[in-house]
Amino acid sequence: MKDVLYLEEQLSKNRMSNCYIFCGSDEHSIKNYINKIVAKFVNKDFLDFNYSEIDGLNANIDNVRNACETLPFMSEKKAVVIYRANFLRDKVDKALESSSKEIMQYINNIPSECILIMYYIFENDREKESNKVRKLEKAVLAIKMSKLKGNSLSKKVTDILKDKGKDINKSDLAILCNNVENNLDIIENELEKLYCYTIDREITGKDILDIITKKNDNDIFNLVDFISQRKPQKSLDILNELIFKGEIETSILRMIQRQFKLLFIIKLGIETGKSKEQLSSELKLNPFICEKMMQQSSKFTLNQLKQNVEASLETERILKSKSVDSKLEMELLILKSTTIKI
Template sequence: MIDFLQLENKLKNNEISNCYIFCGSDEKSIKNSIKTILDKTVNKDFLDLNYAQLDGLTVDINGIINACETLPFMCEKKVVTVYRANFLRDKCDKAMEKVHKDIAQYLKNLPEECILIMYYIFENDREKESYKLKKLDKLATVVKFSKLKGAMLQKKIKAIFDKKDKKIDKTELALFCSCVENNMDIIENEVEKLCCYTYGREITSRDITEIISAKNDNDIFNLVDYLSQRKPQKALDILNELIFKGESITTILRMIERQFKILFDIKLGVEGGSTKEILARELKLHPFICEKMMIQSKKFTLQQIQKSIELSLETEKILKSSSVNSKTEMELLIINTARA
């Protein structure tokens, strides 16, 4: 198994495999890689005749074989993509399990003139590649598309700004990365918005905070802020919004725990005389974010933050050890935390 940065290097060197299996949470990067493969192997004038897309939720092995066995027209290669290939997950129904077993056999005899690409998207950021992929690693090039972080994310985003001939300084770039959702679809949209908003001038930190759509970390910041103001209904509204956007209860709970743990460290640091610069460096936070959290920490006593962490951990324990209504437990957590 390789990561998508290794895949990029291979594609740049025209090292193209007969079969790819992609997995990960960044569908935009997966689609970009498929496009790169298409551009390198299929003549655009005959794309419709040499490129087939199949829905992995409804396809059977005969559909895949028929698409792969059809000879390319006026090209050396044809490409077949199976998206939503959930038969590659460890847990699937009997029909999908049969597709997986059949495809594992078929890959041993895949025609040389066909490039088969199959992919599925992780349900959350903590999901790992399935055990099935490890078994298929010898029959296909398996690529995991993990979300970029730190310097690699900044480098990728900087390249997007460069492509648009827009200058962004290191400080503003770091702030942009900390504010935007780690999703290439969203990132490209936010870059476009920021470039239009600052047309003819340099990008400032204020531009970023005013323009960039709030990501889930900011939603959690606001949720905790409402708890400090003893406004549980406002916090519940944000909880419902996050659930509506597709965030799982466990992910939301983990983000709340993280927020309170950082507030605890900041509160201790401030009381110990640490400056914003010291805390930002020690906690690996952007100075702008650190300053916001220092202000938020003043709205709580150390005892309140400790109690909030305890309530969060207790909720996590309940969710893991019993079959309760997870949303109800989260609502109780918010109400009890507002009263702490």
Template sequence: MRTMIEFPDFEEKLKKGELNNSYIFCGVDEGLMQDNIKSLVNKNVDKTFRELNYVQFDGSTVDMDAVINTCETIPIMSDKKVILVYRAKFLGEGEDREDNKRFDKLIKYIENVPNFCILIVYYVFENDREKPSNKVKKLDKKTTVVRFDKLKGAALEKRVKSLFEKRGVEIGKIELKLFCDGLENNMNIISNEMDKLCSYTLDRGITKEDIIAMLPPKSDNDIFDLVDCISQKKPERALEILNELIFKGEKATYILFMIERQFNILFNLKLGVESGKNKDMLSKELKLNPYICEKMIAQSKRFSAKQLTNALEFCLNTEETLKSSSVSGKTEMELLIINTITA
């Protein structure tokens, strides 16, 4: 009796060349599935003849007889061929008649895939709570089922770092954490944002400012309000906003970098105003919308230069502390707010 495996186990087998003739992939992260399929195809199908020996079928409308016939046809100028049925919704719990027919044909054939062929059928869960269907469990007794759950924490950072390295781009530990924390945990989204960031920075190293500039905007108004509460010495409301951000799913690291960015802009605005620069000059120099620049100039007047310097120092100290996985991000952010208000 076969047992469902997790995708890191599959990746290890792929590295060693220990492959079977058929697989069912299932889980929430389609990007991870596609990455592994790409690696499998690169390893087993010659680039020159890829169009002939790598065939894809849309799982929502697939004719399983066509899939079986393609599997039975010998590869051309290659030892192996790969057949992919993607987004195979017929592996879900639905009772659609046509989907059930597709499933019946697949389960009867899957143990008979020829040695020269690798058949992959993948099914994407609708959400994190979805479990493998009874159909997938039945297939688990006949072939290898690989589960693709979302990467988290250090495992996600390791994967993303390796993808940056493949692109020939350097990224530091802090910048890597900021990038991962600032995005939805989905490899397709992460890969797209990575491409944009690499294009933006070209051949130089990636900075925190680059990441903040390029990531999709999140909770800017909340960060402004949080810093405003600090300026008005309202710790209760500042902590409420912090808790709201965390409840929305924002990571402590991301909130910290946004606060640090806000204080940095306020510091530069304060110095600029004191040196005689006006709103138009500062908005151009700091690349701020004129309306936002005006609001932030008003906010900067509630701080002294020393308070802003202290606030930035507290942010850097908190950043160092958050490098440790043993600390509570929420607690450290609360301490940052209290320390900044009382300093």
């Protein structure tokens, strides 16, 4: 599978594929790159006539073929996007499996004037691409929206800052790469914050530590997300990873408390008609992070969030007042959180 840096290189050289398949855990980033592909190859003045979307749950060979084989209007290319194309997963029901086989066979017959784009979302950051997608790699450009690491991460961060007219020395670059969440969309948002904060001066290591949202915040987001899905084992896996990396149980608990408190405030704000812009301003959250948390809050009721906050406060009281197994108490908190009723 190719990565997002390969896709960027291809787009910069105006190289187009007839069919793209994206997979990954960050739908926001996937949609951004779909928009880049469409903007690059489809006439924007006649986009309404040359762009169509199909819900993956309703996709079948007939509506896919009809969409792809309609000639573009006043444009050399048209784009068809199948979103949430879960038929690309390995384990699906019989109806989706039937659609999967027929659509996969059709890929070799897509008209040259059409760009077919499909994507599906991983349930978590640890999921791998399906065997179905691997088998299609010779016929399509398959992009896994995986996290950037090592030299790829350093180069991307440096390039983004250069585009903004900012230089960064090697030691500060190392601090930045060690602290930023290695997800391209989050990186761009975090670097924009850093740029605005240091707009008239050089970036320092202190600026980075003061401004950048730490990696562990995303682990906590995923942990809470698994709680919302009633998946205690996956939440416990993340807890164990954090402890293995050296995080203290009380520190993890504070991060969980903060997440539930923010979700409660955001949920309450949404129900009283507040917008993303109002909430991100009031809570001093990056708009992208606020949007993700708004989506996560929708998976809970206000009562569930309130009970989770109370449960975390009770765990804090136990850890402070008694000689107990801290890890066990954290595990009990997670198990309790996944069973809280509406």
